[in-house]
Amino acid sequence: MTSSSKSKIVLFNKPYSVLSQFTDADGRKTLKDFIDIPNIYAAGRLDRDSEGLLVLTNSGRLQHKLANPKHKTGKTYWVQVEGEPDDAALQALRKGVELKDGMTAPAKVEQILPPSLWERDPPVRFRKSIPTSWLAITLSEGRNRQVRRMTAHVGYPTLRLVRYRVANWTIDGIENGEYVEL
Secondary structure: OOHHHOOOEEEEEEOOOOOOOOOOOOOOOOHHHOOOOOOOEEOOOOOOOOEEEEEEEOOHHHHHHHHOHHHOOOEEEEEEEEOOOOHHHHHHHHHOOEEOOEEOOOOEEEEEOOOOOOOOOOOOOOOOOOOEEEEEEEEOOOOOOHHHHHHHHOOOOEEEEEEEEEOOEEOOOOOOOOEEEO
16 A cells, blocks of 8 residues: 555544635635645534534545444534523433424433633623533434534524544544644
């Protein structure tokens, strides 16, 4: 195997307001602004207004395995929500909720202490009269804006969304806007 055909895996801690692609006709920030490695592509997407772990690779097979819902690759998100979810809301998320595009698969959901994270630019808007809390939500499917739609559905809108884990990889030790090559 020559070095050019070797599988590459890059773990990137994507900042807020960065697109999960290398080009953008509108001049917005993209992966190209942070990563200078040719012929790698994001295995799955992370919305522009979400932060955290993005796995990039040159392996079509790995990309398919991580992004295709039938492989049920677990992804854990740290989610700051408006308000303090009650047991009924948490149970609904755990069982699955009915969204416009159908029932979600059951999710693993737990309340967590606020994680130690970088400052977000721009900062999350807070309302003094409404507390916020953090959840760790693990999904095995990845519909468009699914976590945000799920938390809104149970009455606790998402304020900040950070993908912490994909499969067995995490953002531990990777500064925001930085990447590591495995």
